[in-house]
Amino acid sequence: MDVQVADEHICADAVICTIPLGCLKRDTVTFEPPLPSRVQCAIDNLGYGNLEKVFLRFERPWWTTGVESPESSPIFHIFLPPRSLPPKAPKRALQVFSLAELPVNAQPVLAFYLSDKWSSYIALLSPSEIALFFRTHYLPLLPNYNSECCILDVFFTNWSADPFAFGSYTHVPVGSVDGINDLRILGEQIFSLKEAKGGLWFAGEHAGLADLATVNGAVSSGKQAAIHVLHELFGKKEQEI
Numbered sequence: 001m002d003v004q005v006a007d008e009h010i011c012a013d014a015v016i017c018t019i020p021l022g023c024l025k026r027d028t029v030t031f032e033p034p035l036p037s038r039v040q041c042a043i044d045n046l047g048y049g050n051l052e053k054v055f056l057r058f059e060r061p062w063w064t065t066g067v068e069s070p071e072s073s074p075i076f077h078i079f080l081p082p083r084s085l086p087p088k089a090p091k092r093a094l095q096v097f098s099l100a101e102l103p104v105n106a107q108p109v110l111a112f113y114l115s116d117k118w119s120s121y122i123a124l125l126s127p128s129e130i131a132l133f134f135r136t137h138y139l140p141l142l143p144n145y146n147s148e149c150c151i152l153d154v155f156f157t158n159w160s161a162d163p164f165a166f167g168s169y170t171h172v173p174v175g176s177v178d179g180i181n182d183l184r185i186l187g188e189q190i191f192s193l194k195e196a197k198g199g200l201w202f203a204g205e206h207a208g209l210a211d212l213a214t215v216n217g218a219v220s221s222g223k224q225a226a227i228h229v230l231h232e233l234f235g236k237k238e239q240e241i
Contacts, residue, residue: 001013001014001015001191001198001199001200002015003015006008012182012198013085013115013193013198013199014198014201014226014229014232014233015028015198015199015200015201015235016201016202016203016222016229017190017200017201017202017203017225018051018202018203018218018222019202019204020048020164020165020166020167020204020206021043021046021048021167021170021204021206022048022165022166022167022185023166024162025044025048026164026166028163030206031200032042035190036180036190036191036198038185038238039185039186039190040047040180042181042182042183042185042186043186045167045173045176045177045178045179045182046155046170046171046172046173046176046179046182046183046186046206047170047171047172048166048167048168048169048170049116049117049121049167049168049171050115050116050119050120050159050160050167050168050169051113051114051119051159051169051170051171052114052115052118052119052122052123052156052157052159052160052168053111053112053113053114053156053157054111054112054114054115054122054130054134054155054156055110055111055112055153055154055155055156055183056097056109056110056112056134056139056151056153056154057107057108057109057151057152057153057154057226058108058109058110058149058150058151058152058202059108059152060099060144061100061108061142061197062108062149063098063100063142063143063144063145064098064100064162065144065239075097075098075101076095076096076097076098077095077096077098077142078093078094078095079093079095079096079111079138080093081093082137082138082141082220084136084166085090085118085137087131089121089137090116090117090118090121092116092117092118094112094113094114094118095112095113096111096112096113096138097111097113097196098110098111099111103207112134112138114145118237119160120160120163122156123158123161127154127156128154130154130156130171131151131154131167135150135151144200158210168177169205169213170183170206170212170213171212180209183206183207183208183209183212184208184209186202186206186207186208187202187207187208187221187224189201189210189228189232190202192232193232193233195213199229199232199233201220201225201228201229202221202225203218203221203224203225204217204218204222205217205221205223206221207221207225208220208221208224
């Protein structure tokens with residue numbers, strides 16, 4: 001099988017392709033011959049969602065001090081939409097996770113999980129605008145907040161705009177006819193050695209049924225693809241992961 005990249009041509013007996021589903025759905029890579037119809041249909045049928053994170057770092061975890069009991073400290077909290085939100089902001093619940101209670105390497109950081117319309121809304125804001133947004137509408141809802149609780153740093157992901165991902169995770173869309181089978185197809189052999197002068201397998205959180213949409217699933221699918229390659233090339237039957 002031949003692999004052509006920007007400045008190099010590689011010839012291999014077999015290829016394990018770990019390109020994310022978001023890139024496969026956008027045809028950022030050309031396959032010649034084209035992918036089998038069952039594989040292309042599986043790619044088209046599955047969904048690829050957005051999940052972004054915003055991390056706000058403070059000098060100290062002010063939300064954990066002076067609370068009545070450890071149980072009232074907001075390790076994990078879900079905000080309902082405040083009435084103060086601007087008109088264009090999504091009127092949906094928002095989740096926040098405190099990194100100050102981590103058992104190892106705790107940090108005075110609040111992590112906000114943003115999905116669906118939230119991810120596209122935050123992507124349009126600058127770091128200073130993000131800080132102002134949360135300082136205005138959400139931080140005052142936590143215990144002990146005052147004007148001296150300054151945000152020292154803002155970090156946020158933007159997977160939906162990443163040209164090497166175009167999203168965050170695979171999911172089976174609502175109304176899917178056979179999403180389980182679509183996942184199974186992407187975890188199987190795409191091309192055999194005889195069909196395309198070299199074998200092709202997919203690996204990633206979208207390939208197969210093990211731990212969909214997780215890093216564990218990606219690692220597991222990679223191991224499984226490697227086992228299949230060894231069996232195809234050398235006839236060694238390995239125990240499946």
